[in-house]
Amino acid sequence: MSAAAELSAADMKLDLAQVIGRIGTLPSLPAVILELIQSLGDDSVDTHLLAKKIASDQALVAKMLRVANSSFYGLQGKVTSIQDVIVVLGLRSVRTLAMAAAVTGSFTQRHAVPGFDFNVFWRHSMGTALCARALARRLKLSEENAFTAALLHDIGRLALAACFPAHLTAVLAWRAEHDCLSLQAEQAVIGIDHAMIGEALAAHWKFPLLIQESVALHHSLDGSEHSRLSGVVHIADGLSHALQFAEGEGFFVPPLCGAVWDSLALDEDVYQEIFSEVETQFEGACQMLVA
Amino acid sequence: MNSANGERKIDGAAPDDAAQAVAARAQVEQRLQDLFRFAGDGEAARQLLRMVVEYRWRQGL
Numbered sequence: 001m002s003a004a005a006e007l008s009a010a011d012m013k014l015d016l017a018q019v020i021g022r023i024g025t026l027p028s029l030p031a032v033i034l035e036l037i038q039s040l041g042d043d044s045v046d047t048h049l050l051a052k053k054i055a056s057d058q059a060l061v062a063k064m065l066r067v068a069n070s071s072f073y074g075l076q077g078k079v080t081s082i083q084d085v086i087v088v089l090g091l092r093s094v095r096t097l098a099m100a101a102a103v104t105g106s107f108t109q110r111h112a113v114p115g116f117d118f119n120v121f122w123r124h125s126m127g128t129a130l131c132a133r134a135l136a137r138r139l140k141l142s143e144e145n146a147f148t149a150a151l152l153h154d155i156g157r158l159a160l161a162a163c164f165p166a167h168l169t170a171v172l173a174w175r176a177e178h179d180c181l182s183l184q185a186e187q188a189v190i191g192i193d194h195a196m197i198g199e200a201l202a203a204h205w206k207f208p209l210l211i212q213e214s215v216a217l218h219h220s221l222d223g224s225e226h227s228r229l230s231g232v233v234h235i236a237d238g239l240s241h242a243l244q245f246a247e248g249e250g251f252f253v254p255p256l257c258g259a260v261w262d263s264l265a266l267d268e269d270v271y272q273e274i275f276s277e278v279e280t281q282f283e284g285a286c287q288m289l290v291a
Numbered sequence: 292m293n294s295a296n297g298e299r300k301i302d303g304a305a306p307d308d309a310a311q312a313v314a315a316r317a318q319v320e321q322r323l324q325d326l327f328r329f330a331g332d333g334e335a336a337r338q339l340l341r342m343v344v345e346y347r348w349r350q351g352l
Contacts, residue, residue, distance in 0.1 A: 181329050238335075242326065242343045253330040253339070261335035268342055275346045 012170055013191040016200060022163040023197075023204050026106070030057055033102040036095045037207055041142055047091055051082045054098060063101040064094075072284035092144045099148055100288050103155070111162040115172040120246045121158070122289045125151050127245025130281050132236035134274040138266060141228055149214040150233045152207070156198025156215070157182075164190070175250050182250045183219055195219050221257040231260040243275060245282060320344045 028034070032053040039045050055061055061082055068079040068089060079085055086094050104122060112118070132150035136143045160168045167190050175185035186193040199216035207215075214233040217226050221234050234257060240246075241253040323344055330336035 238330070238339060242323075242339055244326065253327045253336065255329070255331040256333060256335040256339065258333045258335045261338070268338075268345075271339075271342050272346055275343070 012167055012189050014164065014167065016192065016196065019159075019163070019192065019197050020200050020204070023159055023201050026159070026162060026201075026204070029102055029106065029205050030060065032057060032060070033098060034206055036098050037148070037205070037211075040095060040145055040148060040208055040211075043091065045091060047086050048083075050091070050094070051086055054082045054094075059105075060098060060101060063105070064097055067097055067101065067288050070284070070287040072281075072287050096144055096147050096151075097288065100151060103152065104289050107158045107162055111158070111165070113161045113165045113168045113172075116157075116161050116168060117248060120248045120251075121154065123286060124240055124246035124251065125154055126285050126289060127240035127243060127278065127282060128153060128233070128236045130278040130285055131239040131243075131274065132232050134278055135232045135236055135239075135264065135266075136229075138270055138274075139228070139232065139264065141232060145208075145210060145229055146232050146236075149211045149229055150236050152198075152202065152211065153215055153218045153233050153237060154194060154198065155201050156194030156196065159197050159201045160186075160194060172250075181252060181254060183254065185250075193219070219254060221260050228263075231257075231263060234260055235264060239271075239274070239278075243279065316344070316348050319347050323347065 029037075035053065036050075054064070064082065064085055065079060067073075068085045069076050073079075073089065075088060079088055082094075085097075089097070107118065129147045129151035132146040133143045135141075136146035157168075160171070171182065171185045171189045174189045175182055178185065178188075183193050183195075195216055195218060199212055202212040202215045210227055210229050213227060214230045217224060217230045218233050218237055221230060238253055238256045241251060244251070320340075323340060327336060327340045330340070
């Protein structure tokens, strides 16, 4: 009998206190990554000190050098130190690169749950991050915040896989049986959803409040007060699904908030430009996830 | 415009080409509509679907 089948329907219900307790057992992000994330948007960071801190984490250094030398940045073989990475790519790219490297590395195949594909998950997240960055550029918002918040918008799904694998198995089975969005299956089976779980994880990792809000609200902007960043992440999620960066069970365009869509006030020509730009960048950017 | 036999056609295109074009676009739209089936019937979802159909259509997909 599967682990999921051994649990009764009542056992499947989770409350936030349980979630927060279990998330607390996940390893913390490296201190340097927490510092980087907390400094998002602050361009006055001492880059020498930053390079020194990153250099103390050899696994992170190796991963960042591999990514910086990948075809995405067009610098194959030219970048040999973290100082080079900062000089060539700039502080903002280094921050997003380090954060992406650390977060993707925190959830590995040891958290594998049948039916949940980490590769598909990260491809959707990267598609959303690129869409958010493209939207932010046109709306004159912080591209770095938009990219980071969107890359992390679904981290609640990862936390579900890592902390409650039997519950996720039951959610996936319910979704397949009832032909619905994953969000609806989560609410039906476990009583909470990945946005709430993601908010708890983002708080545990001490992400900036703006990013915590985007993770928490990316499916529920109707009637809630929210930042423009949360609006951008919500629409970017829709674009990423519509462009099918990740294909698999349960990948459908979720409901879009009309008020947020209208508030962006972008012309169709701009969206067509974004679709093309993001599709061109996508495969190269995904090297960030596997390097 | 309408052709001599009353058939609707796209300006500058032969009737057969126009019919094929319309059919191909309808196929793109049908495929994408499935992807949007949980997106609701709001104007935002309708606009996004139309834009993505147009984008895929221009790509010839």
